[in-house]
Amino acid sequence: MEENGKSITSSLLRSVSRFLRNCLFAMLSFGPMPNHIAFIMDGSRRYAKNRIVQQGTGHRVGFKVLTSTLQYCYEMGVKYVTVYAFSIDNFKREPAEVQSLMDLMKEKIDELLNRESIVSKYGIRINFWGNLNLLTEPVRLAAMKAMTATAKNTGPVLSICVAYTSTNEIMRAVEKAWEEKRKEIEQMDSAISVGDLERHLYTANCPDPDIVIRTSGETRLSNFLLWQSDYGHLQNRHPLWPEFCLRHLIWAILEFQRVYPYLQERRGWCKKEG
Amino acid sequence: METHLIQMYMRLANEFARTFDSLFHRIQSSMILKFILGLFWHLLHIAVSLVHIWSYVIQQLRCYIISSGLFAKYRNFSLSRLRYLAVIVDSQEAKHTAKIKQLLSWLSAIGVKHVALYDAEGVLKKSIDFGQTRLRDRSAGTCLDGDVNCVTSLCNYEEMSIELLSFTDGKEGIAKAASFLCSDYLKNDSDDCGRTETLFTEANMTKALKAVGYYGPEPDLLLVYGPARCHLGFPPWRLRYTEIMHMGPLKSMKYSAIVKALYDFSKKYQNYGS
Numbered sequence: 001m002e003e004n005g006k007s008i009t010s011s012l013l014r015s016v017s018r019f020l021r022n023c024l025f026a027m028l029s030f031g032p033m034p035n036h037i038a039f040i041m042d043g044s045r046r047y048a049k050n051r052i053v054q055q056g057t058g059h060r061v062g063f064k065v066l067t068s069t070l071q072y073c074y075e076m077g078v079k080y081v082t083v084y085a086f087s088i089d090n091f092k093r094e095p096a097e098v099q100s101l102m103d104l105m106k107e108k109i110d111e112l113l114n115r116e117s118i119v120s121k122y123g124i125r126i127n128f129w130g131n132l133n134l135l136t137e138p139v140r141l142a143a144m145k146a147m148t149a150t151a152k153n154t155g156p157v158l159s160i161c162v163a164y165t166s167t168n169e170i171m172r173a174v175e176k177a178w179e180e181k182r183k184e185i186e187q188m189d190s191a192i193s194v195g196d197l198e199r200h201l202y203t204a205n206c207p208d209p210d211i212v213i214r215t216s217g218e219t220r221l222s223n224f225l226l227w228q229s230d231y232g233h234l235q236n237r238h239p240l241w242p243e244f245c246l247r248h249l250i251w252a253i254l255e256f257q258r259v260y261p262y263l264q265e266r267r268g269w270c271k272k273e274g
Numbered sequence: 275m276e277t278h279l280i281q282m283y284m285r286l287a288n289e290f291a292r293t294f295d296s297l298f299h300r301i302q303s304s305m306i307l308k309f310i311l312g313l314f315w316h317l318l319h320i321a322v323s324l325v326h327i328w329s330y331v332i333q334q335l336r337c338y339i340i341s342s343g344l345f346a347k348y349r350n351f352s353l354s355r356l357r358y359l360a361v362i363v364d365s366q367e368a369k370h371t372a373k374i375k376q377l378l379s380w381l382s383a384i385g386v387k388h389v390a391l392y393d394a395e396g397v398l399k400k401s402i403d404f405g406q407t408r409l410r411d412r413s414a415g416t417c418l419d420g421d422v423n424c425v426t427s428l429c430n431y432e433e434m435s436i437e438l439l440s441f442t443d444g445k446e447g448i449a450k451a452a453s454f455l456c457s458d459y460l461k462n463d464s465d466d467c468g469r470t471e472t473l474f475t476e477a478n479m480t481k482a483l484k485a486v487g488y489y490g491p492e493p494d495l496l497l498v499y500g501p502a503r504c505h506l507g508f509p510p511w512r513l514r515y516t517e518i519m520h521m522g523p524l525k526s527m528k529y530s531a532i533v534k535a536l537y538d539f540s541k542k543y544q545n546y547g548s
Contacts, residue, residue, distance in 0.1 A: 008284065008286075019295075023311075026311055027311045027314050027315050027318065028315070028318075030308075030311055030312045030315035031315060031319075087547050088547075089546055089547025089548070090547045090548075092546070092547055092548035093547075093548050165514075166510065166514070167476050167479075167511065167514060168476070170448060170479075170510070170511070171474050171475065171476055171479060172474075174452040174455065174474055174479070175474040177452065178452075178455075178456050178459075178474070182456075185453075185456055185457065185460065186460060191449070191450070191453040192449050192452040192453045192456060193449055194445045194446060194448075194449045196449070197445070197448065197449055197452065219517045219518050219519055219542075220515055220516060220517050220518060220544070221513060221514070221516075221518070222514070222515060222547070223514040223515070226510035226511075226513050226514065227445065227510045229505065230504075230505065230506060230507040231504060231506065231507075232504065233502055233503065233504060234503045234504060234505065234518060235503065254318065254319065254322050255322075257319070258319070258322065259501060259502035259504075262500075262501045262502050263502060263504060266394065266504070266506060269394070269395065270394070270441070270507065273441070
C-alpha cells in the first residue's frame with residue numbers, strides 16, 4: 001500500500017515536473033532553437049576518480065545523463081543529437097578498460113532497443129558513425145542491429161560516434177568519392193570537389209551542428225566533427241559529463257540564442273561563396 | 275476495497291497527467307499567453323546579459339591585476355609547449371590592420387615565434403602589408419616533415435613567421451589533395467596493383483596537402499577574436515587537438531588577456547585519448 005502511494009506521488013511529481021519543463025521550453029522556443037546539438041561527453045573517468053568509485057560507475061552514470069539529456073533535447077524540439085562516445089584514439093587505453101567499455105556499450109545499445117526505452121518513446125532513429133570494424137564483434141553486431149531496427153523510425157535522430165575521428169571520416173569520404181568518380185577522373189581528368197566529399201561524410205543527410213558542447217572544461221575538439229562545425233557555436237561547460245544537467249543545457253541554448261544572428265550571417269556568407 | 279482504492283488513485287494520477295498536458299497545449303495556442311512567454315524570454319535574456327556583464331567586470335579586474343605585475347606566475351611561465359599559434363579574426367574586424375599589427379607586436383613581445391592568421395573572407399590576405407616581400411608564396415612539394423617553415427604564404431614580421439589563411443585553404447585544400455592522391459594512384463596503378471587500401475590513409479593525405487601547397491602545422495593554441503567562439507572554417511585537418519580560446523571582439527583586445535590565455539595554455543594537460 002505504501003509502495004503504491006509512493007509510486008502515485010512520484011508519478012504526479014513527474015507530471016508536474018514535465019509540465020514546468022514544457023513551460024520553460026515553450027519560453028525558450030520564443031527565440032531561435034538549434035536543430036542539431038553535438039556533445040563531447042568528457043569527464044566520466046574523472047567523475048569516478050573524484051568520487052573514489054570504479055571507472056565503470058562514472059560511465060554508467062554518464063549513460064543515465066545521456067538518456068535524460070536526450071529526453072530534454074527531444075522535448076525542446078531538437079531533431080538531431082550527436083554524441084562522441086568513443087574515439088579511435090581511445091583504443092590506446094589499457095586493454096582491460098577498453099574491453100569494459102566495449103561490454104558497457106553492448107549492454108547499453110541492447111537497453112536502448114527495449115520497448116520502454118527512450119528510443120521507443122520518441123521513435124528515435126539511431127546512427128553509429130565511425131570505423132565499426134575496429135569494434136569487438138558483439139558491439140559491432142549490436143550497433144548494426146540497432147541501426148537496422150530503427151532505420152524506419154521517423155522521429156528525432158541520435159548519432160553515436162564510436163571508433164570515430166574526424167580525419168578518419170574525411171579519408172573514408174575521399175575513398176568513397178574516388179570509388180564513385182573513378183571513371184570520370186580516368187577519362188575526363190575530373191577532380192574531386194568539396195561537394196563530392198560532403199556527400200560521403202557520415203553527416204551527409206544531417207544538418208551541420210548548431211552547437212558543439214564539450215563538458216569538463218576542456219577547450220579542444222579532439223578530432224570531432226572538424227569538417228562540419230565551421231559555424232557551430234563551440235561551447236565548453238565546466239561540469240564533468242555525469243554532472244551535466246538540465247540547467248547546463250538551458251544555459252547552452254541561451255548562449256546559442258545570443259550569438260545566433262552572427263552565426264547565421266557568417267553561414268549566409270559561406271553559402272553565397274559556395 | 276484496498277485494490278479498488280489503489281485503482282482509483284492510479285486513474286486520478288493519470289487524469290492529472292492528461293490535464294497538465296492538455297493545459298499545456300491550450301497555453302501554446304493562446305495569444306496572450308504567448309505574449310507572456312515572450313516577455314519572460316526577454317527577461318531571461320536580460321538575466322543572461324547581466325551575468326555576462328558581471329563576467330566582463332571580473333575579466334577586466336583580472337586583466338588589471340595581471341598588467342600590474344602583482345603575480346609573478348604571469349611574468350614567468352614557459353612557452354616551450356607553444357610551437358605554433360593560430361589567431362582567428364572576424365572578417366569585419368580584420369579590416370582594422372593597425373589592430374592586427376598591434377596584436378602581432380604583443381605576441382612577438384611575449385615570445386611567440388610562429389603565427390597563423392585566419393579570417394574566413396581572406397581580407398587579411400588582400401589588405402595587410404607587412405612592409406616586406408613574402409618569403410614564400412603557395413608552392414608545392416618543397417617541404418620537410420614537421421618543419422614549421424613548411425607553410426604556404428609565409429611572411430616575416432616582428433621576428434615572427436606569419437602565415438595568412440582563409441576559408442579556401444580549408445575544405446578546398448583537402449579536396450585538391452584528395453584529387454592529387456587519386457591522380458597519383460592512376461599514374462602508378464600499372465606498377466603496383468591494389469594499392470587503394472594503403473593509399474587512403476591520413477599520412478598520405480598529409481603528404482598530398484604538402485604536394486598541392488595546402489599544408490601547415492597543427493596549431494597548439496587557437497585564439498578566436500570575434501563575437502562568438504566559432505572556428506569559421508579554419509582548415510579542419512589542422513584542428514584535431516588544438517586548444518581553442520575565445521578572446522572576445524578584436525576592438526577590445528588586451529595584452530593581459532593574451533598573457534592569461536597563454537598562461538592557461540601552459541598549464542593544460544592532454545592525454546590524446548589514452
